[in-house]
Amino acid sequence: LVLHGFFVVPFIINCLFFITLVSSRLLLNPSLTTDNNNILCKDTICMKTASSDYGKLVQDLPFGVLQPLLVSDIVRLVQTSYNSSSPFTIAARGNGHSVRGQAMAKDGVVVDMSSLNSRGVVSENTGIRVSGDSTLGFYADVGGEQLWIDVLRTTLLHGLAPVSWTDYLYLTVGGTLSNAGISGQSSFHGPQISNVLEMDVITGKGDLITCSRDLNSDLFYAVLGGLGQFGIITRARIVLDKAPTRVKWFHIIYDDFAKFTKDQEYLISIDDGFDYVEGSLITKNSPASTNSFTPDVASTINALASKNGILYSLEAVKYYYNDEIIRTIDQDLERILKALKFKSGLIFNKEATLLEFLNRVRSEEVFLETLALWDVPHPWLNLFVPRSGIADFNQAVFLNIIQNHSLSAGPFLVYPINRKGWDDRMSVAIPEDDDDMFYTVGLLNSAGPGVDPAVIEEQNKNILEFCKKAEINIKQYLPHYTKKEEWMKHFGKKWNVLKEMKEKFDPKLILSPGQKIFTSD
Ligand code: FAD
Numbered sequence: 001l002v003l004h005g006f007f008v009v010p011f012i013i014n015c016l017f018f019i020t021l022v023s024s025r026l027l028l029n030p031s032l033t034t035d036n037n038n039i040l041c042k043d044t045i046c047m048k049t050a051s052s053d054y055g056k057l058v059q060d061l062p063f064g065v066l067q068p069l070l071v072s073d074i075v076r077l078v079q080t081s082y083n084s085s086s087p088f089t090i091a092a093r094g095n096g097h098s099v100r101g102q103a104m105a106k107d108g109v110v111v112d113m114s115s116l117n118s119r120g121v122v123s124e125n126t127g128i129r130v131s132g133d134s135t136l137g138f139y140a141d142v143g144g145e146q147l148w149i150d151v152l153r154t155t156l157l158h159g160l161a162p163v164s165w166t167d168y169l170y171l172t173v174g175g176t177l178s179n180a181g182i183s184g185q186s187s188f189h190g191p192q193i194s195n196v197l198e199m200d201v202i203t204g205k206g207d208l209i210t211c212s213r214d215l216n217s218d219l220f221y222a223v224l225g226g227l228g229q230f231g232i233i234t235r236a237r238i239v240l241d242k243a244p245t246r247v248k249w250f251h252i253i254y255d256d257f258a259k260f261t262k263d264q265e266y267l268i269s270i271d272d273g274f275d276y277v278e279g280s281l282i283t284k285n286s287p288a289s290t291n292s293f294t295p296d297v298a299s300t301i302n303a304l305a306s307k308n309g310i311l312y313s314l315e316a317v318k319y320y321y322n323d324e325i326i327r328t329i330d331q332d333l334e335r336i337l338k339a340l341k342f343k344s345g346l347i348f349n350k351e352a353t354l355l356e357f358l359n360r361v362r363s364e365e366v367f368l369e370t371l372a373l374w375d376v377p378h379p380w381l382n383l384f385v386p387r388s389g390i391a392d393f394n395q396a397v398f399l400n401i402i403q404n405h406s407l408s409a410g411p412f413l414v415y416p417i418n419r420k421g422w423d424d425r426m427s428v429a430i431p432e433d434d435d436d437m438f439y440t441v442g443l444l445n446s447a448g449p450g451v452d453p454a455v456i457e458e459q460n461k462n463i464l465e466f467c468k469k470a471e472i473n474i475k476q477y478l479p480h481y482t483k484k485e486e487w488m489k490h491f492g493k494k495w496n497v498l499k500e501m502k503e504k505f506d507p508k509l510i511l512s513p514g515q516k517i518f519t520s521d
Contacts, residue, residue: 039077040064040109050110055099056377057453060106060514063088067115071200071208071234074111078232079206081109081510089513092232094175095147097168099380100480102227103175104514111232113145113172128154130240138240139197144174144233151238152358161243161354163189167278167413168361174233178512179478180225180428182417182440184276184315187268190421193224193428195239201231204506208234217425222501225428227479228512229498230505244275244319247357250337251292252314253282253301253346257394260312263340264416265387265437267316273336276317279415283310283403286410291364297348304343310403312414314342317357377447379456381463382477385439386431387416389472393441396466402443405459407451413442427498429475429491440477487517 041047046065068074074092081087089108096103104110117127128151132138138160142151148162149169155161165183166176177199181192189195198212201223209231211220222230254260260279267277282288288301292313305311318333337347368374385393402408416437422430431438443460447453467474481487488495502509502518509518 039066041067041112046112049096050093050112051104052096053099053101053103054097054378055101055380056375057099057379058101058104058514060101060104062091062105062110063107064109066109066111068111068113069115071116071202074232074234075202075206075208077109077111078202078204078510082204082206082508087508087510090232090510091512091514092144092174092228094145094172095170097171097175098514099378099478101514102478102480102512106513108513113174116143116145116234130155130158130160132240136197140238140240142173142236142238144172144177144236146173147171148173148176149359149362152355155240156243156355158240159243160240162192162195162238163241164192164195165358166192168365169359170362170365173236173238177224177233177236178226178228182477184278184317184415186421187277187416187418188275188421190423191428192238193426194421194423196224196236197239198235198237199223199233200235201233203231204508204510212237218501219505221423221425222427222498222505224423224426226498226501227427227515227517229427229515229517230501230511232511242321244321244354245323246320247275247352247354248318248320248333248349249352249357250274250314250316250318250347250349252316252340252342252348253304254312254314254342255304255308256341257312257398258391259341260314261390261416261439263342264314266339267314267336268416268418268437270336272332273318274316275319276315277415278315278413280313280315281310281398281402281410281412281414282313283410283412285406285408286412288313289364291360291367293348301346310398311343314340319354373446373448376449377453379445379447379453379460380478381443381460383441383443383467384430384475384477385441385467386433386473387435387437387439388433389467389470389474390414390416390439392470393439393467393472396470397441397463401459401463401466407455408443408445408459411442411444413440413444415440427491427494427501429479429494431473431475432492433473482516 042064050065051059051061066077078090081090089105091103091105092111092113093103094113127143128146129141140155147170152161164185166181167183176192200210201219202208209216209219264277264279267274282305284306288298290298365374416439419436445456447456479490491498513519
């Protein structure tokens with residue numbers, strides 16, 4: 001009976017889908033019609049969710065929302081659009097944590113990827129399956145709709161974990177692989193896109209294709225960092241490694257940017273040192289949080305930051321695979337720490353499990369939710385800054401623009417990333433110089449009560465203008481542009497290949513219209 005239901009339910013759905021499509025062919029818009037539409041969800045909740053995101057800056061209403069039970073439902077939707085004389089746009093929506101409508105499809109169809117995971121239907125293409133073999137090592141086959149937190153929890157049951165992360169884990173695998181997926185581990189393992197062995201992708205023609213470095217490699221490289229332009233990722237094979245049992249987590253304070261960045265660069269260039277290196281600003285408006293420090297320490301640091309104007313906090317984490325070792329800081333680490341030029345006495349550490357460390361932003365989310373400060377507009381600006389420009393950037397942006405802006409409360413992230421873990425064949429744009437490092441800067445402002453997002457947007461504009469004038473050739477991460485020339489400049493030498501891949505895999509410009517890349521003037 002169960003098996004029977006398993007086949008019959010999708011069959012009926014498919015028939016309804018077909019009938020809808022056939023009947024709608026007679027109407028003005030052949031594939032999208034308001035009546036007789038059994039497939040698309042158009043209720044208030046569906047439409048509201050699909051027309052908003054974490055940024056709360058853009059609101060684009062779709063025609064309807066597909067809540068697929070199976071990967072084949074998405075295949076059929078894309079084929080319908082592709083085969084129609086007036087194709088409609090389609091956007092996969094992971095967890096909608098974009099900030100500028102990138103997962104929206106105005107008047108098109110938003111595919112709510114999470115529904116592949118929520119109806120109790122297990123298909124061979126979705127879910128999380130951990131495997132390993134002598135050639136590939138350990139890996140997990142993961143549905144594109146899966147949240148990284150669930151990938152972590154599942155792989156930990158096997159004593160394994162992915163090696164490259166984002167700071168926040170309630171993002172989908174498909175969503176972060178469409179950008180890059182960066183965090184403090186990126187210097188040691190590359191971004192998340194560099195830790196994918198294979199993918200299943202539905203192209204803009206509705207073909208479901210398996211791709212890897214050796215198989216359909218042009219699709220593989222295009223999709224990774226490809227902002228959803230070339231296909232919808234329905235499965236990704238993610239590299240796993242032995243999971244550390246505990247971590248030692250350091251916060252180290254600097255009052256001098258040159259010393260701070262020199263130490264960051266040192267820590268990401270040595271082997272057998274830390275496993276994660278990041279950094280952030282501590283300012284009057286963006287104080288040290290009690291999440292990272294005890295209340296006493298936080299107030300000492302904040303008092304110092306007020307006096308100094310700004311402090312820099314280097315965050316570094318060492319993984320341990322044996323509970324015994326963590327009780328003492330091993331000698332190698334001691335030697336590394338002694339070489340650092342932080343402000344005397346201002347080094348702090350604590351222990352945590354891997355899960356506690358990786359899931360650290362969740363507690364901030366829960367806290368901000370209680371204050372109604374999570375679900376507010378987020379006019380974020382994320383940049384990759386060439387190493388050669390980071391000192392000038394500090395002077396003009398951190399010390400002037402941000403420090404003097406009373407509404408700019410961050411958090412503000414700044415840390416270097418080794419270039420060697422990035423594969424130039426992938427679509428993501430990073431600084432084009434040949435330095436072996438570049439910086440990532442995250443200006444993660446919120447516009448809570450009393451803060452007009454437009455004021456922060458103006459600040460962001462000024463920052464971009466400063467970079468242009470100072471000839472600091474930044475690249476936006478999680479980019480947002482509205483003009484084709486801006487996109488061409490953004491992708492630089494990759495533009496022609498991307499255009500070719502778009503023509504090959506999504507010639508009717510169906511996928512991820514919210515990015516406004518190929519559809520902009
Ligand atoms: P969505 O916003 O739903 O989609 C993003 C884009 O990808 C859209 O164009 C969409 O159409 C496309 N897409 C979604 N699913 C698929 C799929 N299966 N196949 C193809 N295309 C798809 N990023 C980092 O790199 N490092 C961080 O540390 C980090 N921290 C963050 C913290 C917070 C609180 C937030 C809100 C975001 C953070 N991000 C970070 C950014 C985040 O990685 C991106 O915004 C990512 O796209 C969000 O994933 P999502 O599942 O919500 O994607």
